[in-house]
Amino acid sequence: MNSDNDAKHSSGPNGTSKAKPATKIRIIEDADATGDTAAAYDFWRTGSGRQQVPGIIKCFGARPDFLRRVIELGNTIHFSEGHLSRRHKEMIASYVSYLNRCPY
Numbered sequence: 001m002n003s004d005n006d007a008k009h010s011s012g013p014n015g016t017s018k019a020k021p022a023t024k025i026r027i028i029e030d031a032d033a034t035g036d037t038a039a040a041y042d043f044w045r046t047g048s049g050r051q052q053v054p055g056i057i058k059c060f061g062a063r064p065d066f067l068r069r070v071i072e073l074g075n076t077i078h079f080s081e082g083h084l085s086r087r088h089k090e091m092i093a094s095y096v097s098y099l100n101r102c103p104y
Helices: 035-048 064-079 086-099
Strands: none
Touching: 035 064, 064 086
16 A cells, blocks of 8 residues: 555455554544534534434534535535425435445
8 A cells, every 4th residue: 555545454364454444534423522513513413303423424523614514505405495306305315325335
């Protein structure tokens, strides 16, 4: 592995990896979130009705000001009425997540 972007692990005897790939994005977990980051996570929870904050939201946790804007933009794009109803947008998003083997 030659670059900093490559995974920081070696393969085990059967080809399985021993460690998680390295990331340059600082992920702030729910339990570690404080101040503006905790408030931004709560803002997302209030709008989504869900309790578990997904990883895609956590990757913006280091910039809670930006995270709040991302959440607002996502809500506007995904949940405003337009050519497609919210129901249809949710169906498309669920199917794309399924195709990508994404849990959310």
